[in-house]
Amino acid sequence: MNLQLQFGERVRELRLAKGxxxxxxxxxxxxxxxxxxxxxxxxxxxxxxxxxxxxxxxDISVSEFFKSDTFKHN
Amino acid sequence: MNLQLQFGERVRELRLAKGxxxxxxxxxxxxxxxxxxxxxxxxxxxxxxxxxxxxxxxDISVSEFFKSDTFKHN
DNA sequence: ATTAATATGTGACTCATAGTCCGTTGACTT
DNA sequence: AAGTCAACGGACTATGAGTCACATATTAAT
Numbered sequence: 001m002n003l004q005l006q007f008g009e010r011v012r013e014l015r016l017a018k019g020x021x022x023x024x025x026x027x028x029x030x031x032x033x034x035x036x037x038x039x040x041x042x043x044x045x046x047x048x049x050x051x052x053x054x055x056x057x058x059d060i061s062v063s064e065f066f067k068s069d070t071f072k073h074n
Numbered sequence: 075m076n077l078q079l080q081f082g083e084r085v086r087e088l089r090l091a092k093g094x095x096x097x098x099x100x101x102x103x104x105x106x107x108x109x110x111x112x113x114x115x116x117x118x119x120x121x122x123x124x125x126x127x128x129x130x131x132x133d134i135s136v137s138e139f140f141k142s143d144t145f146k147h148n
Numbered sequence: 149a150t151t152a153a154t155a156t157g158t159g160a161c162t163c164a165t166a167g168t169c170c171g172t173t174g175a176c177t178t
Numbered sequence: 179a180a181g182t183c184a185a186c187g188g189a190c191t192a193t194g195a196g197t198c199a200c201a202t203a204t205t206a207a208t
Contacts, residue, residue, distance in 0.1 A: 004126075023183075031168090032167065032168050034169080034187095035167055038167095038185085040184095041185080045166070046167095047121050047122075048081060048120045049077070049078060051125075052078075063142070067137055071135060071136035074129075074134060074136070074138075096157095097156090105195090107155095109197085119193080
């Protein structure tokens with residue numbers, strides 16, 4: 001139930017590392033600006049297609065995205 | 075658009091490795107058997123909450139789940 | 149040969165919510 | 179003062195969640 005939160009945190013981390021605004025990333029991903037805000041804040045139960053769009057917009061592979069320590073516990 | 079299919083394939087791979095039926099895994103994950111079928115076949119645009127339920131039911135971490143070669147390309 | 153049990157797949161359906169589009173606000177910057 | 183950025187909200191439409199009846203294939207026992 002907190003993958004949703006962890007996902008948002010990771011998106012924010014990578015977005016900031018690339019020096020992008022939420023709006024710029026949203027545009028690259030082809031999703032709404034206001035939606036990106038709520039995703040980063042862990043308020044949205046994102047679909048896997050949008051997960052892919054966002055990860056792709058971050059210029060990273062899916063496995064690299066989830067390689068973070070955040071996702072190492074079960 | 076592909077992550078949906080890759081996710082399903084990976085779920086099936088790990089489920090079979092554990093010797094579970096779709097129904098047994100679905101039960102562990104707390105979702106419907108027929109829903110699990112369509113997920114494995116890449117027919118569903120699964121939400122991140124259900125992604126987490128399924129990965130957890132497979133007794134694996136999120137980062138391990140996505141560590142497969144399938145997810146290494148962007 | 150048929151019966152029964154197990155496993156998987158499909159189409160259709162309702163209902164909740166994912167996701168969009170409009171705008172506003174506050175913080176910070178120049 | 180004007181611009182950028184993040185967050186929030188209301189109203190709306192598109193779509194995912196969740197379930198069902200039914201079909202199919204395989205295997206095992208009778």
